[in-house]
Amino acid sequence: MTLPAASVIGATQVASAKMADRHTPFVFDDWYVAAFADEVGPQLLARTLLGRGIVMYRRADGTVVAMEDRCPHRSMPLSAGELKDDHITCAYHGMRFNPQGDCVHVPSQSTCPRAMGVRTYATLERGPVVWIWMGDADTADARRLPPQPWLTEGDWETSKGYMHLKASYVRLHENLLDLTHLSFLHAKSFGTPDYASAAYETEIGDGHFVVMRNVVPTTLPPVWAEPTGIKGQGQAARIVRSEFRSPAMHEVSVSFYDCTLPEDARDTFRIRTAHLPTPESATSTHYFVVHGRDFSQHDKAMTKFMHDQLFVAFHEDVTGLALQEEVLARTPEHELYEFSVGADGPSVAMRRYLLSRVMAKA
Ligand code: FES
Ligand SMILES: [Fe+2]
The missing domain is CATH 3.90.380.10 (Naphthalene 1,2-dioxygenase Alpha Subunit; Chain A, domain 1)
Incomplete structure (x- = not known):
């Protein structure tokens, strides 16, 4: 069978061009499974979700924390650091971050730079899975979870x-x-x-x-x-x-x-x-x-x-x-x-x- 060149296939090609494919950006404003619930404990779990490095852990009160896996100082992955008392200490220069992503300690000075922090994500635990809202945390809507x-x-x-x-x-x-x-x-x-x-x-x-x-x-x-x-x-x-x-x-x-x-x-x-x-x-x-x-x-x-x-x-x-x-x-x-x-x-x-x-x- 002789097929026409792709450029003149017409309707079929036009139709495919209007569908999502591997080149289409991700849909960030939705809930995705970040991990099985039993994967998340009092240790750092790194995973790439929708192209973004995320680090997760479970706090002492049982809630799940998810934040960008990148130190805002010099971009060391936070997952290479240490988790203690629900805080992450960066492996590179020892700056410490709380579960809200705020910098709370800089070893070389007495105060943290104002507004220094890490992006955090909203999470929901439902049965065997932990869901993460990949859009802005303040737009997370639990009612959108099927x-x-x-x-x-x-x-x-x-x-x-x-x-x-x-x-x-x-x-x-x-x-x-x-x-x-x-x-x-x-x-x-x-x-x-x-x-x-x-x-x-x-x-x-x-x-x-x-x-x-x-x-x-x-x-x-x-x-x-x-x-x-x-x-x-x-x-x-x-x-x-x-x-x-x-x-x-x-x-x-x-x-x-x-x-x-x-x-x-x-x-x-x-x-x-x-x-x-x-x-x-x-x-x-x-x-x-x-x-x-x-x-x-x-x-x-x-x-x-x-x-x-x-x-x-x-x-x-x-x-x-x-x-x-x-x-x-x-x-x-x-x-x-x-x-x-x-x-x-x-x-x-x-x-x-x-x-x-x-x-x-x-
Ligand atoms: S890169 Fe994290 S403290 Fe410097
Ligand atoms: Fe199948």
Whole structure:
């Protein structure tokens, strides 16, 4: 097939130019996962979030502090310093900073320079994760955090994991809004051949993007067949809702039941997965995941089985997206074009939304 030069592909190229991609600035005014709660203790934890060096620690009263990981004297990383009595002492010239980021001690003189301090960030701890507001701390709004009762109220059995993704968070969100890839990228894990062609519905609104699929009847892969006991060929219903909740959160909710049983005689098994991407750089992402289920909550062996199987699948995404990013990196911009198909509708809308968030701030 002979393709026209990228410059004359026209509508497709124009459309892609109006979507967020690896070159789009980050959306700072939102909550992102900074760390799992059990990572943050009375020691300094350094992490790059949205391109910014951040140092975190937990105060004696249990609250989490997050501040710029840069001494305002001569730019030594504060994470190389020492934490004592909730204060950081810089490793270079020993200046000390309190949890509010104020300089409170300069060893070589009796007073601190006026207004000398470090930028601090607002944080919220909710269940297994610590969220950080990456915009100005005085604009942080807890109401902007997507509700997530199953993550925080304790009646779901959960497990969690972290992956370092060598790709843009935009492409991870795109991946999560187009689950037709399950039949191919996950053919050996939790995909089934009928998934890509199953009928689907969408909800597309301002910052609201959902894909729903009812795959019925289907055969469950082992990760679901074993825990639910629905193991027969064509015996299962797999009802999926995949939803972009914010630039930092995508939630997948799935119900399984035995579709060979009458409605009043069957159990419904529900699982949820919070995919929590926090950009590290333009082409790398901290990929936090929390998975939960509302059945067999006390069966730890089942939790381990499901966790291990799921993370095999999630690593398939991490590997695939890194390969995609490598191709994007070596393709000259003027030669880059991508065609979209119908199933890309929600992810195209989502990428336009991310770009609009940045443009609105500009
Ligand atoms: S660089 Fe931190 S005290 Fe000098
Ligand atoms: Fe996937």
